[in-house]
Amino acid sequence: MKDFIIIGAAQAGLSMAYHLKKNQKDFLIIDKEDEIGASWLNRWNSLKLFTPTEFNHLEGMPFPTPKGHYPDKYEVANYFKTYVEKFDFPVQLNTLAERIEKEDYHFVIKTNKGDLNCKEVIVATGPFHIPYTPKFHNNISEDIFQIHSNYYKNPKQLKDGATLVVGGGDSGFQILDEISEQTNKKTYFSGNTDIKTLPQELLGKTLWWWFTVTGFLSFSKDSWVGKKISKSKQPIIGTDVKSIIKRDNVIPVGYTINAENNTIKTTIKELDDVKNIVWATGYKPNFEWIENIELTKNGYPKHHRGISSTKGLYFIGLPWLHTRGSATLGGVKKDTKYLADKILQS
Template identity: 65%
Template sequence: MLDYIIIGGAQAGLSMAYHLKKMDKDFLVLDGEKEIGASWLNRWDSLKLFTPTEYNHLPGLKFDAPKGHYPTKFEVSDYFKTYVEKNSIPVQLNTLVTSVRKTEKGFHVTYKEGEVEAKNVIIATGPFHIPYTPPCHTKISEGILQMHSNYYKSAAQLKEGDALVVGGGDSGYQILNEISKDTSRKVYFSGDTTVKSLPQQFLGKTLWWWFTIIGFLSYSKYSWIGKKISSFSQPVIGTDVKEILSRKNVICVGRTKDALNNDITFEKSKVSSIKNIIWSTGYRPNFKWIEGLELDENSYPKNYRGVSNIEGLYFIGLPWMFTRGSATLGGVSKDASYLADIISKK
């Protein structure tokens, strides 16, 4: 029986693995992907972090890139691979966990090819689980290409003709920006046009430098300021929303209401010429595979700074687990350090 099983091999799981290694615990990281860093490699090709190098370090190893550089998804993946190698972290890939069950001795962890037991389990699967697509997508003609942003790689995947991007978050605007650069096609946009956008640089300093100075990323979700920040719509960072929406081939149509075959109905109009749809409509959490777990109103595990209601079961990398930075590449380190301190006192 192992001391710990970590489920998930991205930034959250690797940060916890670093601390367990320092504590000389007997542990194993399980990850469902075929290679380290795949959770980043699976995203669109032009993706870059909106945090510069100096804010992307995991514990014990600096991100090897110049200060002020915004890493690509390939650089993040390479960093993770180096991190595993440098810290001799035991990782078992191609291992998709299907259930976690509390036992008298600890936990029984089941996956497709087998099972393993551990005294404790750390869930580090992140906030992005099930890609969500509105129900009306099933009414749309098979002749229209549809994909969730989770599967979007580049504009080369699209068919000729008009396109629709649904969703006004960071990914929605970044994809809208990319595909609307081809002025030969109309790109309809169904999302929040009032969202605030913030530049990556301000008065000679990076946005993240300012966030650090004012403490934006450090306010606890239990504090008055933290509650206020978490209740607001998050700004789009590093993408000029106003410029994109002002392009002649970008047409804002309001909320998507319904669809039937080639006709897609929006708040402002009905459109029949769309040949491509990218649903940048977020994800839904899935923790149903963990027996006996209590969930909150947003279907995330009830916990305090990663400590769950089940003795010996911990979480890391959840959105707003403690602060705004909890689910970010650089911010997860503080949560990992806190959780490691809790573990060391057991």
């Protein structure tokens, strides 16, 4: 029986593993993917971090690119692989955790590879679980190619003709930028165009430098400022939204509200020439596979800085686990340090 099992081998799980290894704990990391870094490699090909190198370091090993560089997904995945090798973490891949049950004073993790037993469990599966698309997407003709941003790689996946990109977050605008620029085809945008944007650099300093010195990333979710930030619409970082929207082949159509066969209904017009739809519409959390877990109205586990109401069960890497920076590559180490200290002192 292991002291700990960490579920998830991305930044949150690896950051926690560092502290367990340092304190000579007997632990195992399991992950459903077939390689370290797969959660990043599975995203679209041109994905880059919003944070420069100097804000992406995990504990004990600097991110190996020059200061001011914005790493792509391949560099992040390679960093994780090197991190695992450097600290010789025990990792079991291709292992999907299907259920967590508590029996007396230990946990049983039921997986596709059989049961695993441990004294304590750290769930580090991140915030992106079930790709969300509105129900009416089922009403759309099979002639229209549909893909969620989770599975989108590049414009070569698309059929010839007009594309509708649905979703006004960072992913939506990055994908809109790429498709409209590379295909030069008519590209409809469905989402809010009146949105705040922030440059990656301001007055000679990176945006994240300003976030750090102003304490923007350090406000607790329970503080007055933290509550205001968490409830406000998050700005788009590093993407020139206005210039994208002004392109001749980009047509804003408001929000997508319904569809039937080859007709897509939006708040501005009905579209009947769409050949592709990219749904950059986010994700829904899924923690229902954990026995007797208490969930919030948004579907996330109830916890205090990662400590759940079930003794021995912990969470790391959730959005706003404690601060705005909790789910970022560079920000997760503060949460893991706090949680590790609490776990190892108990």
